[in-house]
Amino acid sequence: MMKMEFTAIGSSLILSLAITFMCGVAEIAPGLNCRSSDKILNRKVGKRSHSVSFPLIHIYSECSPFRPPNRTWESLMSEKIRGDANRLRFLKRTSRSSKEDANANVPVRSGSGEYIIQVDFGTPKQSMYTLIDTGSDVAWIPCKQCQGCHSTAPIFDPAKSSSYKPFACDSQPCQEISGNCGGNSKCQFEVLYGDGTQVDGTLASDAITLGSQYLPNFSFGCAESLSEDTYSSPGLMGLGGGSLSLLTQAPTAELFGGTFSYCLPSSSTSSGSLVLGKEAAVSSSSLKFTTLIKDPSFPTFYFVTLKAISVGNTRISVPATNIASGGGTIIDSGTTITYLVPSAYKDLRDAFRQQLSSLQPTPVEDMDTCYDLSSSSVDVPTITLHLDRNVDLVLPKENILITQESGLSCLAFSSTDSRSIIGNVQQQNWRIVFDVPNSQVGFAQEQCAAPA
Numbered sequence: 001m002m003k004m005e006f007t008a009i010g011s012s013l014i015l016s017l018a019i020t021f022m023c024g025v026a027e028i029a030p031g032l033n034c035r036s037s038d039k040i041l042n043r044k045v046g047k048r049s050h051s052v053s054f055p056l057i058h059i060y061s062e063c064s065p066f067r068p069p070n071r072t073w074e075s076l077m078s079e080k081i082r083g084d085a086n087r088l089r090f091l092k093r094t095s096r097s098s099k100e101d102a103n104a105n106v107p108v109r110s111g112s113g114e115y116i117i118q119v120d121f122g123t124p125k126q127s128m129y130t131l132i133d134t135g136s137d138v139a140w141i142p143c144k145q146c147q148g149c150h151s152t153a154p155i156f157d158p159a160k161s162s163s164y165k166p167f168a169c170d171s172q173p174c175q176e177i178s179g180n181c182g183g184n185s186k187c188q189f190e191v192l193y194g195d196g197t198q199v200d201g202t203l204a205s206d207a208i209t210l211g212s213q214y215l216p217n218f219s220f221g222c223a224e225s226l227s228e229d230t231y232s233s234p235g236l237m238g239l240g241g242g243s244l245s246l247l248t249q250a251p252t253a254e255l256f257g258g259t260f261s262y263c264l265p266s267s268s269t270s271s272g273s274l275v276l277g278k279e280a281a282v283s284s285s286s287l288k289f290t291t292l293i294k295d296p297s298f299p300t301f302y303f304v305t306l307k308a309i310s311v312g313n314t315r316i317s318v319p320a321t322n323i324a325s326g327g328g329t330i331i332d333s334g335t336t337i338t339y340l341v342p343s344a345y346k347d348l349r350d351a352f353r354q355q356l357s358s359l360q361p362t363p364v365e366d367m368d369t370c371y372d373l374s375s376s377s378v379d380v381p382t383i384t385l386h387l388d389r390n391v392d393l394v395l396p397k398e399n400i401l402i403t404q405e406s407g408l409s410c411l412a413f414s415s416t417d418s419r420s421i422i423g424n425v426q427q428q429n430w431r432i433v434f435d436v437p438n439s440q441v442g443f444a445q446e447q448c449a450a451p452a
Helices: 073-100 172-176 252-256 342-355
Strands: 004-006 041-046 049-058 115-121 126-133 140-147 188-193 198-210 213-226 236-238 259-263 272-276 288-291 293-295 298-304 306-311 314-317 329-331 338-340 362-364 367-371 383-387 391-395 401-403 409-411 413-415 430-435 440-445
Touching: 049 252, 073 401, 115 272, 140 198, 172 198, 213 252, 288 391, 306 342, 314 342, 338 342, 342 367, 342 413
Parallel strands: 004 188, 126 236, 140 213, 338 413
Antiparallel strands: 041 049, 049 115, 049 272, 115 126, 115 198, 188 198, 198 213, 259 272, 259 430, 288 440, 293 298, 298 329, 306 314, 306 383, 362 367, 367 409, 383 391, 401 409, 430 440
């Protein structure tokens, strides 16, 4: 079987027509105190255009059935940060390959993601959980008799769906993912992650139901084997810009117009929302757009131009990373914290430490700027991300620090010798709109969820 390497580098906003959710996901974990809308909402906004909104929670939320028992939120977040390193190494490796060969065929990447939704597959419908990930394209779900799949995740049974069809070896979708058959007439896929873990199965098509929209012939991987380290993943829905993504497949591409938005929750007891469709980009006085950059060498990923960063009143320039159309920073839902090229990170860290000079920084694992703020009344300086088109994201304390299991609060930024990446900690409680057809990304502060 041919192997492929996949990875992901994985003031309230009220849109005049947008659908938002309160907090928690009651239908995902009925026994918990997690409030939200009790159904997925959808509405028609044009003759051939619809928008659908889903409750969105962190996979380790207290509202999630996939939270490991007897683990603290802080220890689980530390684990996620450690996992970022694998995706950064993979991105560095593929960046080098692309630079050496401008015509290199960089494969569609896939990753673990961190936030989950519920999607119905098949006819009749079988409800499944999937992680969403802007750094992934091909979707996959665990199928019947899957070895190593999550013990509490729903399992899809292809035999019970009248619309399930495996792809043949010579089909276009099979060729797009470089699938192989061996001695089997069905297209087999193998997703090899940057850290060596993998998912194996059959590439197939079936109907998916999004809101009230029944959509036939959606291509996805029917997983039959997961390695031990991918145990925590219940399935994956790719929102990237490459082939076979939810946004690029027909008829979802036509229905939703290549546009989506999300608001990521900031706590373990709240939910946000994912909105698919042009309604996600309805204009608002508080929604500001910056330019969306696409790199042909990395078609999955979404890039923006991060021109500078300010710590309080100290402004720091950010060197442009190598990209065909200029400078570009990945904005990614599946990476936990923000990673900057070394010179920019050093200047950011030093400016942050200087403004907290009354406290002594302590390193915790790979995070080198951590403080004990339990008995301190010190004011944490704001950090502002300055993007193209005069878009300034002023980050409050909650988007700047992340609490470790030790109780220390760490600067949620780090250094990378790969591409700079804006992680999901910095995106929490922002409505972020990916308007791909118009090559722009919108930002507005939004309280994703009220406390439970």
